[in-house]
Amino acid sequence: MKEAEAEMSIISMLPAECISHIVSCTTPRDACRSSLVSSLFRISADSDIVWERFLPQDYKEIISTSLNSLSKKDLYFHLCNHPIIIGNGNMSMALEKQSGKKCYMVGARGLSIIWGDTPRYWQWISLPESRFSQVAELIYVWWLDIKGYIETKNLSPRTTYAAYFVYQLSSQHNPGNEATPVTLRVAYEHSAVAVEHSVILDPVTYEGTAPPHARYRGDGWFEIEMGEFVTEEDNATVVCSLMETSNYICKSGLIVVGIELRPKE
Structure with missing residues (x-):
């Protein structure tokens, strides 16, 4: 003493x-x-x-x-x-309070959404609870293919990040969204090494622990973890994808906000 x-x-x-x-x-x-x-x-x-x-x-x-x-x-x-909104309004950046490491989010307009610019399949709407000016609402598709490309130079170096798909389901969503699992994948671009897992997006349908179920964020949206990666010192591109292209069940009512990257606890 x-x-x-x-x-x-x-x-x-x-x-x-x-x-x-x-x-x-x-x-x-x-x-x-x-x-x-x-x-x-x-x-x-x-x-x-x-x-x-x-x-x-x-x-x-x-x-x-x-x-x-x-x-x-x-x-x-x-x-x-x-x-804060950056990148022509398509991305946002914040800090993780405990460490000061960057949190990064790619809004729906910054994602690659198959048929996203076809009005009969997707529509772009504004919602007050979204930090972005527009979100993507699915009208109907049989194939679901959404990808986000994130450059590691925008993130904190030598950090383990988790990617989260941020979304909501409208009252008009098709029961196919409930019963059909989607495949989530996070990997460096052109890498042959990647971990994939299947999840069900509807948080009410599946209440077990495998596959992982959605978590309510408290800001009006749900999120589901897509995977994780470690940032490298050299600049590289990480690809986060959500796909369902094998089951021809019509899907609708999915509202996409974006993909968020946060330091892994």
């Missing part, structure tokens, strides 16, 4: 800026905890020196000018709680 008090006494003799540099070498969670130690640590842990270190290196290229007036700590938590 006395040794710990002596160490704290020595650290307290350091300039606040020096303590800030030390705290910036930890994590956002540790920085918040250290702010409870003393008023000196609170000032040091709240400084821009600390929180700019936790922000993505390219954050200045991503944020709007209206956010420049925020302190770096306020900006960090703003990006955690309010995903």
Whole structure:
């Protein structure tokens, strides 16, 4: 106990800026905890020196000018709680609160949806609960083929990510959506190694643990995990796909928001 008090006494003799540099070498969670130690640590842990270190290196290229007036700590938590729209409105970026790693979402307009531009099969609508201006609603198809292409340069390096299909089913959805499993696949482009699994999208139909069932996100949408991958240092493209092309049951009523990438817990 006395040794710990002596160490704290020595650290307290350091300039606040020096303590800030030390705290910036930890994590956002540790920085918040250290702010409870003393008023000196609170000032040091709240400084821009600390929180700019936790922000993505390219954050200045991503944020709007209206956010420049925020302190770096306020900006960090703003990006955690309010995903910002990027990429011509087809993508969004947010931060994972515990680690500061990037969360990335490709909206429906940024996905490759077979027959997605054919009005008799799909329609594009606006819904207030979506962060994107448009989502895709399935009118009817026999083949379901949806792919998202994500470049790893947009994600945090050396991180295990999980991909999630984010969707809803309208009241007009066809019972074929309930009974017919779809195949989910996540892999690097041109890679021969990939893990596939089948799921049923309707969360009411299947309540077991295999195949995985959908989870309600709390924002009006369901999500289902598609798979995971580890980001590489060199730029590469990850392909996330949802397919059902072997069963000729008519499918309808699926509302696609997008595919989200989040650091794996």
